[in-house]
Amino acid sequence: MKSDKVDMLAPGSVIGILGGGQLGRMSALAAARLGYKVHIFSPEADGPAAQVAWKNTVAAYDDLAALEAFAKSVDVVTFEFENIPAAAAEILAKQKPTRPSPRVLHITQERLREKRFLEKIGVPVTAFREVTTAADLPAAVADIGTPSILKSASFGYDGKGQVRIEAGMDLADAWKKMGGSIAILEGFVDFDCEISVIVARNTNGDVALFEPARNSHKHHILDTSTVPAGITNKVAHAAEAIARNIATEIDLVGLLAVEMFVTKAGGVLVNELAPRPHNSGHWSMDGAITSQFEQHIRAICGLELGNPARHSDTVMTNLIGDEVETWPQLLADPDVKLHLYGKAEARPGRKMGHWNRIKPKSA
Structure with missing residues (x-):
């Protein structure tokens, strides 16, 4: 049974979004259609x-005065990417509802915290070890084995801060390439495919x-996502659960986006979360x-x-x-819907649209 509605914001209310990228752009467009500013x-x-x-508001995420003024001008706060200082979310949450909560941000913006949280609630994840210094890496590799993946524990996306560890490679060099101060070493998964499930939950606790x-990547950057995913009902139900x-x-x-590996045996392992x-x-x-x-x-x-x-x-x-320069050809195809992000300069590896x-x- 659904609980009573709480905290419903009327059209005309102001939504504050931390982050100014394309996810914020598309969220703002969706908000406008529902009558929000x-x-x-x-x-x-x-x-x-x-x-x-x-x-x-153009300001640094640690600009206290700017954050205070921002909080006063909005009715609810959210964010479009998780690589923002958790302290900024904490400051805002003291003044206005911040959704997802600073706790969710804190867990998901650091891979070790995320993996430990998932383990605690019984979610299957890849084998992993914390690596606090370069000197700790050889023992972790011996424990996890090769191939394995060395990742910076925080502030990584689109394959940044990741190094594949192979047998016999220079581990000191791998640590330098990873570039983080603390790392996580994950066991390599010989998966059948990668999938993701996006789940929504509102203030009443309703879930959709x-x-x-099904996701495929090029150079560690998502290339295509396909639905239906071409997986069995059993795998789909397990991933959704x-x-x-x-x-x-x-x-x-x-x-919340939940990225997962589907193993060749039909198992599902959670790789990463994005709130x-x-x-x-x-x-x-x-x-x-x-x-x-x-x-x-x-x-x-x-709502x-x-x-x-x-x-x-x-x-x-x-x-x-x-x-992005292929936009005229894409628009010539009647079955294609084009979404461009308004970025002025196309650079290698930069997402310009989809x-x-x-x-x-x-x-």
Whole structure:
């Protein structure tokens, strides 16, 4: 039974978003369609989100005076990426509802905390060891084995801060390439495929799940996400149950992307969490009844969650760097929906936009 509605924000309220990238941009557009105003807080003056927002604050995330003024101007706070100082979220949470909570941010922005939390709640994860110094790495490698993956414990994304460890390689050099002060060594998973499940949970504790997407990467950056994912019902149900459990146990209000490996034996292991809209959920903008961005806004504003069901088969493809120059050809295809992020300069490895190819739902 659903609990009574709480903290429902009326249209016209102001949503504060920490971060000015493309996820903030698409969240702001979704918020506007529901009648909300969006105030962006970012060190970047003309980022993708600022171009479509009601108001922008350009300041560092540790600027106390700017954070205080920002909090006074909004009704709820959220964030579009997790690599922001947890202290900033704590300051804001003392003044306005901050969703997801600073606790969720604290857990998910550091891989060791994240893995230990998942272990504690009984979620299957890859084998891992904490590595606090370069001198500790040989023992960890001996324990975990090779191949294995050395990752910076914090502030990593799109493959940054990661080094694959092979037998006989120079471990001191691997530590330098990793570049972090504390690391996690994870066992290598010879997986069948990578999937992700995006789960939403609102202030009433209601949960809605987007179906799993199959993800493929190029140069450690997501290339395509495909729904349906081409996995068995058993695997899909297991992945969805894991995502639901995590959302409940972490007391999520907002959106959480759960990245997973599907093993060749049909098992599911959680790789990473992202407490925000996620690149692998962009398919939902054109292939689902409710997009992940609208769902995020609904969740943090205390609204009823929308229907996340897929109405079309969809393949999402990222536009990285100069690939954005293919936009005329993409627009010439009637089955393609193009989303560009308003970034002025195309650089190698930079996400400039994405496109969704949709066709009638097959199953």
